[in-house]
Amino acid sequence: MKNRRSALGLFGAAAALALTAGTASAQEYTLRMHQFLPPQANVPRDVLDVWADNVEEASGGRIEIERYASMALGGTPPELMDQAMDGVADIIWTVNGYTPGRFPRTEVFELPFFVEDARAASSALWQMYDEHMRDDFAGVHMLGMWVHGPGMFHTNTPVQHPSDLQGMKIRGGSRGVNDLLALTGAEAVGLPVSGVPEALSRGVIDGTTIPWEVTTALRVSELVDNHTEFEGPALYVLTFSFAMNQDTYDSLPEDLQQVIDDNSGLEFSIFAGGVQSDADGPARQIAVDRGNNIVTVSEEDAQEWRQVVEPLYANWVADMESQGIDGQALIDEARELMAEYEASH
Numbered sequence: 001m002k003n004r005r006s007a008l009g010l011f012g013a014a015a016a017l018a019l020t021a022g023t024a025s026a027q028e029y030t031l032r033m034h035q036f037l038p039p040q041a042n043v044p045r046d047v048l049d050v051w052a053d054n055v056e057e058a059s060g061g062r063i064e065i066e067r068y069a070s071m072a073l074g075g076t077p078p079e080l081m082d083q084a085m086d087g088v089a090d091i092i093w094t095v096n097g098y099t100p101g102r103f104p105r106t107e108v109f110e111l112p113f114f115v116e117d118a119r120a121a122s123s124a125l126w127q128m129y130d131e132h133m134r135d136d137f138a139g140v141h142m143l144g145m146w147v148h149g150p151g152m153f154h155t156n157t158p159v160q161h162p163s164d165l166q167g168m169k170i171r172g173g174s175r176g177v178n179d180l181l182a183l184t185g186a187e188a189v190g191l192p193v194s195g196v197p198e199a200l201s202r203g204v205i206d207g208t209t210i211p212w213e214v215t216t217a218l219r220v221s222e223l224v225d226n227h228t229e230f231e232g233p234a235l236y237v238l239t240f241s242f243a244m245n246q247d248t249y250d251s252l253p254e255d256l257q258q259v260i261d262d263n264s265g266l267e268f269s270i271f272a273g274g275v276q277s278d279a280d281g282p283a284r285q286i287a288v289d290r291g292n293n294i295v296t297v298s299e300e301d302a303q304e305w306r307q308v309v310e311p312l313y314a315n316w317v318a319d320m321e322s323q324g325i326d327g328q329a330l331i332d333e334a335r336e337l338m339a340e341y342e343a344s345h
Contacts, residue, residue: 027064034083043275051144118273122272128333153208154210
């Protein structure tokens with residue numbers, strides 16, 4: 001409830017001003033919101049439902065948002081963005097990396113040891129989307145873009161050095177993570193996060209890369225006994241899109257479009273990234289309470305890892321250049337925007 005109240009304070013009051021007290025309360029628009037996690041997971045419960053509740057309230061009951069979890073409307077997680085663009089769903093939340101290479105500019109935030117603060121990175125990502133990436137997402141009205149807290153390893157045997165991953169089958173959530181795994185000698189297994197529990201329990205994979213907060217809904221701390229976290233900048237993060245079908249948005253009257261906009265954008269993106277990051281601590285405590293082995297790689301010892309994965313920067317810049325994109329400029333801008341956020345908070 002704390003997150004819900006804080007979100008209402010941030011967004012609800014502003015959005016409520018968009019409607020007068022005399023607005024009709026009858027429901028006029030039903031929007032279907034589709035995503036890949038179970039409804040009790042942190043993001044559906046503490047981010048997406050908060051957003052939907054705020055919009056419903058601020059619309060005076062004229063908008064109803066039906067919530068479909070765990071791909072209940074059909075399809076697979078990599079199809080979610082197309083579902084929004086094609087109108088199969090009105091609103092979706094997805095991982096950009098589920099469609100490798102499709103949204104290349106977002107990948108700058110997925111470079112290894114690049115992001116330290118999820119709020120700073122979420123702020124920078126939204127600003128760079130607004131400036132550079134709108135054409136990449138033609139067909140949707142973007143509601144929010146953010147990153148999660150530090151990505152890390154959860155494995156069936158301890159991992160402290162890159163060489164410890166040699167020959168292990170590790171689930172990665174994006175092509176950037178898969179490339180990172182390949183450099184360590186691990187075998188990267190592409191798999192949506194919802195498939196992790198079964199893959200771990202059946203021994204299909206030896207471990208997974210996810211942030212702490214996702215381990216709760218997936219019961220990862222019950223399925224593996226070892227966790228490797230990094231001090232300082234994160235091993236990696238993934239980027240998310242929360243998007244609405246453009247035609248659906250355009251079909252709303254201007255006052256209801258304003259309700260959507262008042263609850264979306266920069267501040268909402270920072271809120272969402274912060275909620276995910278803040279959930280890391282309680283999830284980590286579950287592993288501690290179970291007596292699991294938590295390996296913490298110091299920032300100094302992480303230099304060994306940085307040296308192994310350093311080629312990913314040059315490779316990514318070259319890949320961007322082949323697509324007519326100035327990758328180094330994106331790296332520099334992202335770093336500048338994250339530093340500006342951190343300096344002001």
